[in-house]
Amino acid sequence: xxxxxxxxxxxxxxxxxxxxASLHRRQTGAVPLLLLQQKRYYADPGSYVQVVxxxxxxxxxxxxxxxxxxxxxxxxxxxxxxxxxxxxxNNASYRGVILTxxxxxxxxxxxxxxxxxxxxxxxxxxxxRSLQDFWMRLYSTNLATVAAINGHSPAGGxxxxxxxxxxxxxxxxxxxxxxxxxxxxxxxxxxxxxxxxTCGERETEKALQLGTLYSPEEALKVGVVDxxxxxxxxxxxxxxxxxxxxxxxxxxxxxxxQMGRHQLREKLHSKQEEDIAFFTNFITKDAIQxxxxxxxxxxxxxxx
Ligand code: CO8
Numbered sequence: 001x002x003x004x005x006x007x008x009x010x011x012x013x014x015x016x017x018x019x020x021a022s023l024h025r026r027q028t029g030a031v032p033l034l035l036l037q038q039k040r041y042y043a044d045p046g047s048y049v050q051v052v053x054x055x056x057x058x059x060x061x062x063x064x065x066x067x068x069x070x071x072x073x074x075x076x077x078x079x080x081x082x083x084x085x086x087x088x089x090n091n092a093s094y095r096g097v098i099l100t101x102x103x104x105x106x107x108x109x110x111x112x113x114x115x116x117x118x119x120x121x122x123x124x125x126x127x128x129r130s131l132q133d134f135w136m137r138l139y140s141t142n143l144a145t146v147a148a149i150n151g152h153s154p155a156g157g158x159x160x161x162x163x164x165x166x167x168x169x170x171x172x173x174x175x176x177x178x179x180x181x182x183x184x185x186x187x188x189x190x191x192x193x194x195x196x197x198t199c200g201e202r203e204t205e206k207a208l209q210l211g212t213l214y215s216p217e218e219a220l221k222v223g224v225v226d227x228x229x230x231x232x233x234x235x236x237x238x239x240x241x242x243x244x245x246x247x248x249x250x251x252x253x254x255x256x257x258q259m260g261r262h263q264l265r266e267k268l269h270s271k272q273e274e275d276i277a278f279f280t281n282f283i284t285k286d287a288i289q290x291x292x293x294x295x296x297x298x299x300x301x302x303x304x
Pocket of ligand 1 (some may be wrong): 157
């Protein structure tokens, strides 16, 4: 009950945010356009994240991940993503986010595997904390979130997509899934529970044990994504879906989202240190390091 009371407290200011956003649309006479209209909002020099404000629906931010070549999530990138989302949450003029990639062909290759290889326990712990912190924010943000998955999305890439409120994926030779076991590592409980919440226990059990990477059609069938569209339409369709989300009064949408997500977010929050200790202990073991080293070597040699 205490948790629900806290969630409820956020509702009041969201009503006024929703009202001011719709008032703004009335004042500007903005109407939906099929084409995505964006203006550049901010991207610090050397940053890995670009934020672009929609010119029509100014309460929508398009967050483009831009760490070359494959949006590998290292500690700095995860921290920047977390700060970006926090800034958007604290800016009352935003109500929704489209998360996508600026790098062609890849939404995100997941965690930067080099961050888990031959690093000190201290660094490994800090790295894992940066992932947990970003995930807790993304999963339970009051902003409406749509993933525009415009390329491959394995492991941590899939985690980000699953954490959004809606997922639109590009058709084509892309894959998505939690493939951790293929590296000889194991998806932690919060990855697993998120997947179970999305596509059920049996599917998750099979997919996690095999490290299944789904084609877009397979991902749609099992519910890992909500929709598949041609690559060139991914962002505009994601935008249309987000607009639908934003037509719901914010206080009701947010309360409903938090009632569904609060428990898993709190579960990780209450076990954060335990989860860090487990990850650090696991990943720094000799056998696991060997396995990761072999996988990295395989990645490098893939195209030879
Ligand atoms: N980390 C670091 N480097 C990477 C990664 C990565 N995840 N993915 C690719 N790279 C590197 C490649 O080695 C290559 O480097 P180089 O140019 O020096 O040879 C470069 O990025 C480009 O990669 P590709 O040429 O392979 O690019 P493609 O566009 O052909 O393919 C793919 C893109 C499909 C994404 C492909 O690169 C791929 O399959 N990558 C591996 C993805 C993967 O397996 N990620 C798993 C990460 S683990 C994770 O996210 C969760 C861990 C949870 C741990 C829990 C433990 C308890």
